Amino acid sequence: MALSIRDLHVSYRTRAGLLHAVRGIDLDVAPGERVGLVGESGSGKTTVVAALVGMLPNDAVVHGSLSVGDLVDIDAGIGALEAHGTLDQNAWRRVRGRRIAAIPQGAMSGLHPTHRVDVAVAEVVAVHTETKGAAALEKARKLLADVGLDERATRAYPHELSGGMRQRVALAAALASEPEVLIADEPTVGLDVVVAHRFVDLLVERQRRDGFGLLVVSHDLPTVRSATDRLLVAYAGRIVESAPTDLLATDPLHPYASGLLAAAPSLDGGGWSVIPGTAPDLAVVPNGCAFGPRCPHASDRCNDVAPAPVTIDVRRIECHLYDPIDDASGQAGHDASQKDRSATVMRVPTSFPTVVRRSAPPLGEPVVIGRSITKVFTSRRWFTDTQTEALVDVDVDVRRGEIVGLVGVSGSGKSTLARTMFGLVHPTSGSIRVDGDELVGMSKARLRTLRRRLAMVHQDPYASLHPAMSVCDLVAEPLTIAGESSSSRRASAADALELVGLDPSAELLSRRAGQLSGGQRQRVAIARGLVADPLLMVLDEPMSMLDASVRAGIAQVLLDVRDRLGLGAVMITHDLAEAASICDRIVVLDAGRVVEHGESRQIATSPTHPATQRLFALAGATDATVHSPVRGETSHDEHAVTPRGAPSV
Numbered sequence: 001m002a003l004s005i006r007d008l009h010v011s012y013r014t015r016a017g018l019l020h021a022v023r024g025i026d027l028d029v030a031p032g033e034r035v036g037l038v039g040e041s042g043s044g045k046t047t048v049v050a051a052l053v054g055m056l057p058n059d060a061v062v063h064g065s066l067s068v069g070d071l072v073d074i075d076a077g078i079g080a081l082e083a084h085g086t087l088d089q090n091a092w093r094r095v096r097g098r099r100i101a102a103i104p105q106g107a108m109s110g111l112h113p114t115h116r117v118d119v120a121v122a123e124v125v126a127v128h129t130e131t132k133g134a135a136a137l138e139k140a141r142k143l144l145a146d147v148g149l150d151e152r153a154t155r156a157y158p159h160e161l162s163g164g165m166r167q168r169v170a171l172a173a174a175l176a177s178e179p180e181v182l183i184a185d186e187p188t189v190g191l192d193v194v195v196a197h198r199f200v201d202l203l204v205e206r207q208r209r210d211g212f213g214l215l216v217v218s219h220d221l222p223t224v225r226s227a228t229d230r231l232l233v234a235y236a237g238r239i240v241e242s243a244p245t246d247l248l249a250t251d252p253l254h255p256y257a258s259g260l261l262a263a264a265p266s267l268d269g270g271g272w273s274v275i276p277g278t279a280p281d282l283a284v285v286p287n288g289c290a291f292g293p294r295c296p297h298a299s300d301r302c303n304d305v306a307p308a309p310v311t312i313d314v315r316r317i318e319c320h321l322y323d324p325i326d327d328a329s330g331q332a333g334h335d336a337s338q339k340d341r342s343a344t345v346m347r348v349p350t351s352f353p354t355v356v357r358r359s360a361p362p363l364g365e366p367v368v369i370g371r372s373i374t375k376v377f378t379s380r381r382w383f384t385d386t387q388t389e390a391l392v393d394v395d396v397d398v399r400r401g402e403i404v405g406l407v408g409v410s411g412s413g414k415s416t417l418a419r420t421m422f423g424l425v426h427p428t429s430g431s432i433r434v435d436g437d438e439l440v441g442m443s444k445a446r447l448r449t450l451r452r453r454l455a456m457v458h459q460d461p462y463a464s465l466h467p468a469m470s471v472c473d474l475v476a477e478p479l480t481i482a483g484e485s486s487s488s489r490r491a492s493a494a495d496a497l498e499l500v501g502l503d504p505s506a507e508l509l510s511r512r513a514g515q516l517s518g519g520q521r522q523r524v525a526i527a528r529g530l531v532a533d534p535l536l537m538v539l540d541e542p543m544s545m546l547d548a549s550v551r552a553g554i555a556q557v558l559l560d561v562r563d564r565l566g567l568g569a570v571m572i573t574h575d576l577a578e579a580a581s582i583c584d585r586i587v588v589l590d591a592g593r594v595v596e597h598g599e600s601r602q603i604a605t606s607p608t609h610p611a612t613q614r615l616f617a618l619a620g621a622t623d624a625t626v627h628s629p630v631r632g633e634t635s636h637d638e639h640a641v642t643p644r645g646a647p648s649v
Helices: 045-052 078-084 089-095 117-128 133-146 163-174 193-210 221-227 245-250 255-262 300-304 337-344 414-422 444-451 471-481 486-499 506-510 518-530 548-565 576-582 600-605 610-618
Strands: 003-014 017-029 034-038 060-068 071-075 100-103 181-185 213-218 230-235 238-244 310-312 315-317 366-381 384-399 403-407 429-434 454-457 536-540 568-573 585-590 593-599
Touching: 003 045, 017 034, 017 045, 017 060, 017 213, 017 238, 034 045, 034 221, 045 060, 045 100, 045 181, 045 213, 100 163, 117 133, 117 163, 133 163, 163 193, 193 213, 193 221, 193 610, 213 221, 221 245, 230 245, 230 255, 238 245, 238 255, 255 548, 366 414, 366 568, 384 403, 384 414, 384 568, 384 593, 403 414, 403 576, 414 429, 414 454, 414 536, 414 568, 454 518, 471 486, 471 506, 471 518, 486 506, 486 518, 486 548, 518 536, 518 548, 548 568, 548 576, 568 576, 576 585, 576 600, 576 610, 585 600, 585 610, 593 600, 593 610
Parallel strands: 034 213, 034 230, 100 181, 181 213, 403 568, 403 585, 454 536, 536 568
Antiparallel strands: 003 017, 003 060, 060 071, 230 238, 238 315, 310 315, 366 384, 366 429, 585 593
8 A cells, every 4th residue: 555544543632631633544545546535624634634744733642553655653643753652753754745745735835935936846856855956946847847837937936826826836846756645635725616627637647647646635525526536535533434436426325425415506506405513522522423413314323322334335334324233232233244235235315404595685776887897907027017907898787685796717807806896906997886986086085984885705714804803803893993882893793693693692702713613704704794784795705715514504694694684795706506506697707808697597507608618517517528738738827927016816
């Protein structure tokens, strides 16, 4: 095996005691094999990755074994070195990056902002191979060219590259030492659907060419499905089902695996399931099945007895629905007859509540009217002006009581158009009116007053909320700025939290952002946007950083808020299925131009423009051919390095 884990247990020391993040995981990756590990936040995926590369914190308590190639019985993590002492940190450095390499989640955080990317990759080459100096730099440039970056991009700084290009840099750095195992940790988070598919295609192409074992860790099932041969589903620190990818992705047995697959939007605007409840608090190890409180099939046995692993043909599953009972003892059987029963095992269908999409309320007056909006950014470098057309002759309307989706790949102009609605970007030409007032030429004082009635929900709920502020203060911040009294702010914050489905208890109001889950943080961010009774809410990729099951809950919140308040909303997204499920109308942008617009279901079922057809093909909507680029060909997102001084569009 290129990589093998046996009985991995990882706990973290906290003030309240041990938090049992991983509870006995086995995992194998053979040379040339592609394995996926999927699950919600809190399932233990990140802890497994940290253990594999020896980067667990010092408060981790680790048991289990890890083997890489011919290196056997490597300690499972730095946090347990004092207890087990089988590999010191210097020895880990010889393994990490050389035998096991990783593409970290968020490529930008792994690149030094003041180093050119070829220099950054050259440093990796010098550390993990015998190649140094100018030879290391030359090898770095060859590695970058091999992942599809041109000469100009290899000499750029990280902030000048798109998200997809930065991921290619991270891949080049990971391949510098020709590792036996490559771990890709959430490799497509924050990338649009086109760039994500192209990066996955590149990753699989390099794996097939070089023959290393690949472990893809993600909450995005479509990404993992297209990149792997075998799939493992993690929940509460256990692997609850493993099977060949095609089998598990089409016919899951475990109720949790079924829920994950169903917790994705459909392109016809319906069938988006919600897994009720939340993952368990692993400070206390559950006696029975950890998924029991959320499972529609749960019985008393599920609550009392943890399911034992059962092998059914090529599957391995932990679920009492498929665990044979010894008639004499009433306990789970573990004999060889399991293979005999596999031929007759019956799949137990699982269904969860679905997102309820009601007919939109009667539309009100226009909130935003934009006509012929054009925006050209100009930047200067070495006495040469460079112009970038972000928007070209764009018309857009948003009415009260509707959600309008702005859809397109990265660089298509979605964010720039949204910023013009806030007066944060001034059009080069054209007109944009918000609640009847013309923004072009509006004084700063009037613009500040108008912005109190506009709300923005940002993409990353982990970065948009101040970690030191309480939930009450976070939600009430717009009212604090407006000068409202403390008692009024607290009451309004409680009302807004109730609107988004959170219980405004004193305990929740006093929590800090770091004590909230990702879904709770995004609900708090939406509540903050609603607290001042806005005319318009702009949601910038509000669900791209969230698990599939959490996204479904946020979608229901947005639809409920639309129905109850009748406000106008704009949702920026690259996920067309998401837009079709939530938005009333869709506006598709490509290279700064509106190429298609109309009712969401009409566009979802009958896209006419090639750009729209291609986006829906990548989302599995149509039979259109999905083009995978050859080396050197790039998407619009990656057609050029961003000129210094020009913002992202």
